[in-house]
Amino acid sequence: MSGHKAAYDDLDTTMIAYVGAVGTIITFFTVFAVAALDLSFEKKQNVEKVIEIPEVNSDSILANQAAALSEYRWIDQDKNIVVVPIDRAMEIVVQEEQEKQKQAKTKTP
Known part of the structure; x- marks a missing residue:
């Protein structure tokens, strides 16, 4: 009884730990990438809508009115x-x- 033979229905704890670790790493980098893309998109929108506001020719608007x-x-x-x-x-x-x-x-x- 000193050696225990693994049966096919026994849990493979090393594989579970490996898949868990790899899944955690992939999830972390995915969340990080999405956050970086969101920040990039937000900066781009800020530049387009706040910093580079298209100039409107107010004289022509007033003339039309x-x-x-x-x-x-x-x-x-x-x-x-x-x-x-x-x-x-x-x-x-x-x-x-x-x-x-x-x-x-x-x-x-």
Whole structure:
């Protein structure tokens, strides 16, 4: 009884330890690689979105907005909705308010 013969269903502890160690090492390096890729991607996005912000020509944007505020155009022809230049719209509002005030004065005894 001094020597124990290994049976086919006995656990191979050295192989289990080897597979566990190799799996741990592979897992460690995989996690490290994913973290490094994430950091690299984050730095690249930071450079693209924060540091190298594309310059916008504000003069052309302001000119487009000014043109949109100073022209007549249809929004919806079926519903008769029109865009009026801002100066004309302000005149119309002032006229309407003056008419309301005149009507209010004539109605008061």
